[in-house]
Amino acid sequence: MAMHRLWRRYAGNDFDTAFARMLPQLVRLLDTAQYETASEAVENAPTVMRDLGGFDFEPEYEPDPWQWVGVNGNGWDTIDTMYTPIIEAKAGVLRGWTLDFARYRIEIGMLTRARTCLADTQRSASMVTAKGRYADARPVRVLNPPSCGRCVILAGTSNAGERHPNCDCTVMWSHDVPANAYADPYSYLNDLVDAADMDALARILGSRANVRAYLDGADLNQLVNAYRRKGSVTRAQFYSRKIKYTTEGTTRRGSASYRMISAGYANGFVKHGGRYTRIDRPRLMPETIYEICDRQGRDPKQMLRNYGWIL
Template sequence: MAYGQTLPTAARRQASDLRRRSNRLAVRLAAIWRRDASDDFGESYASCMPEMFRLLDSAQLQTAREAMTATPLAMASLDGVDRLPEYAVDPRQWVGVNGNGMNTIDVMWGAVVKGKRVVSSVGSTDIALHVIEMELVQRSRTLLADTQRSAAMVAGRSRYVHCGYVRGLTPPSCGRCVVLAGRPCGSEPFERHPNCDCIAIPTSKTPNTAVTSANEYLDGLSDGQLAKTLGSRANARAWRDGADLNQLVNAYRRSGSVSAAQLYGRNVKYTTEGMTKRGLASSRMISAGYAKDYVKKGGRYTKVDRPRLMPETIYDICARTGKDPRQMLYDYGWIL
């Protein structure tokens, strides 16, 4: 399913293939680690290496070859011009290295280093083994995504002197990716968060046909998928009630920006995003009376203890008081 994306067929197929390949690799690497795992992490890693890197090398080669094939098709679809490459590209050059040229053996060894840190911090061996397994999976996904982006970049530049990129989703995708899907991102492929498997699609001009409607993507999701994408069922309800997608997604932009606390004897969820670093209240919150715990200093309102409430808490308050949730969503800056 395209989930509202108007990206080229070749790009959507490539994204789907990459997701399936990444999932298969993750399952097999996790099984290999569980089979050979012991309290001697280094020895366990050495036992896994032959099979692990045979699978990883094969997946990288397939991904690079696929990017070499799909990229010119996607570019021709977006630009209307099918151009021959100015130089040959060997997909084998992406095997055994990550996006910045680091050897994949060293990249994956970093998972073992994290496991050792768990033990050194008085964590149990079982927890450390699980951490290593999760790290191996995440690092393999990142390696494949980096391989695709890098190979697509080279394939694109072999056909055009100047090349830009758009982000293509590989559904299911997180909210951070959804709000950026299909948008031009300059002359270098976009930055990614951990586990992001979006693909980079090169184009020689701004592709109007590649601008994705995030709302169309979200409209195609089930209630459960929508809640997972936006962070909670309350956030999904808020989006349906008119809340701005960027506001909902950016509430989780930094680790720990969404927190729980007690306010006047009630449990609330709040975010520090959408407020200034000095904790200034929005003029809406002040005029609506939600910011009476703010004091005015030097012509500006400074936060005392009243946070920006998350939709979950807003709906809870409205259910108990009979207030209009859409009005509160507006007053707290969720509806623009």
């Protein structure tokens, strides 16, 4: 929020002048945030390694948090990174953007880059600290709730690099990734279930119908990955009925394809264009499955299983 207020205080029609005026406060804000973030990571990494793996290693060296100040995760100077939205906005104005929209894009661009910079600072500082204690230390991805579905299914894994814009997941380090990872998706979701926070669950899983399916035993990865590609979940008219379906899991490699064929919901594979062949019937989303079962008095769990939601 500090970044929002800082840009709005100086924003004007001359973007370069506005940036120059805010620069001293911007440098102070980012440098302070980076130093505090790196200091916290350097201090906490040994504790987390001890708690996760039960080992308390003597350090080969002690990192200096100041080494991360002023440098972005890609090696750029932080000021060059924060100036990038100015360049993009000026190019946008030449293409027809209004000044109001350009100022808005600068604000969002600066905020996104600041968040990414701090997230990279935390990851890098914790890594250097961990490696100074144990060279084979491995990352454990940790959620920073509220989290999206894509981040939730990666929680507790060693996949620390796959991130989307504004991703605020952090990384803790251990000599190994434990079986009961420091952060795992199911403990997070179960906390939301216990708190009856259906809105948060719906944001993670895609819809309230998907929450109901998850509670009925649907696989978390299947539900989240249904939205993996833009446009992979859509609505359509199919045999005079409005349905909601996904194209995920419907190729020859998809587990849902063979479930649907075995249940008689699909006949085989056809090529609709593109590089993959897919089954010749849509894979219904849980929302449509529940509508059908509620109307016909059928067991939704069996249909969820036949469409590959319950494994």
